[in-house]
Amino acid sequence: MTGTFISLEGVDGSGKSTQAVMLADALRERGHQVVHVREPGGTPLGEAVREVVLGPDAMSPWAEAFLFAAARAQLVADVVAPALAAGTWVVADRFLDSSLAYQGAARGLGIENVAAVNAPGIGEVMPHLTIVLDIAPGAASDRRAGRGSVDRIEDEGDALQESVAQGYREVARLYPDRVHLVPAAGSLDEVHARVMATVVGNL
Numbered sequence: 752m753t754g755t756f757i758s759l760e761g762v763d764g765s766g767k768s769t770q771a772v773m774l775a776d777a778l779r780e781r782g783h784q785v786v787h788v789r790e791p792g793g794t795p796l797g798e799a800v801r802e803v804v805l806g807p808d809a810m811s812p813w814a815e816a817f818l819f820a821a822a823r824a825q826l827v828a829d830v831v832a833p834a835l836a837a838g839t840w841v842v843a844d845r846f847l848d849s850s851l852a853y854q855g856a857a858r859g860l861g862i863e864n865v866a867a868v869n870a871p872g873i874g875e876v877m878p879h880l881t882i883v884l885d886i887a888p889g890a891a892s893d894r895r896a897g898r899g900s901v902d903r904i905e906d907e908g909d910a911l912q913e914s915v916a917q918g919y920r921e922v923a924r925l926y927p928d929r930v931h932l933v934p935a936a937g938s939l940d941e942v943h944a945r946v947m948a949t950v951v952g953n954l
């Protein structure tokens with residue numbers, strides 16, 4: 752990998768998507784080539800998986816984990832690895848740590864088990880820096896209120912999101928060099944300033 756890979760993580764409504772756009776724009780203003788991706792999605796297969804995995808039909812935790820892993824493997828092969836090989840920066844709105852927090856921790860599959868399932872599809876392609884936007888799930892759901900469509904996982908409510916938040920704290924404890932918790936309370940610009948300080952201070 753010659754490019755730089757940054758992923759943004761957090762519970763639903765933590766502000767990841769907004770901050771990913773702001774980060775990508777800030778990096779472009781500094782003269783970098785930037786590819787911005789989101790998970791699940793970013794390839795035709797990934798978008799098809801997104802429809803299934805966030806759709807209304809119930810599925811087992813392992814089926815869910817394998818679907819996210821499949822979408823991620825395709826995104827790595829088609830988009831992330833080629834971009835990094837070309838020296839481009841990649842900003843990802845969710846990556847492996849979402850599966851570790853949601854499926855590994857919150858669904859109880861085990862962080863190491865889910866990491867192992869994802870490993871063949873990811874290979875050496877791991878973020879250099881992962882920023883977890885840390886916010887109380889209740890505050891995140893207030894931000895989401897009134898937004899309209901609710902997906903199957905979001906529909907499970909704040910109890911699942913609380914387990915996910917604990918999962919992210921565990922992931923940060925396991926990978927302290929790569930994963931950084933950034934407080935997500937405050938205005939968009941305040942959070943963006945914290946994100947940029949974390950990027951500058953750790954890359």
Ligand code: Z5A
Nearest residue numbers: 763764765766767768769790819849850853894905938939
């Ligand atoms: N999932 C999984 O289980 N396993 C995996 O491996 C992967 C994903 C990859 C993806 O849903 C779902 O899949 C997600 C995890 C699971 N489900 N849940 N729950 P998605 O892609 O549709 O949604 P999301 O990734 O969770 O993102 P989101 O709902 O779009 O939220 P967000 O990106 O965290 O936040 P946002 O869209 O930037 O902001 C939310 C709102 O808050 C919006 O109106 C903003 O304008 C507002 N906002 C943002 N920042 C602020 C601040 N600072 N102040 C005030 N208001 C703010």
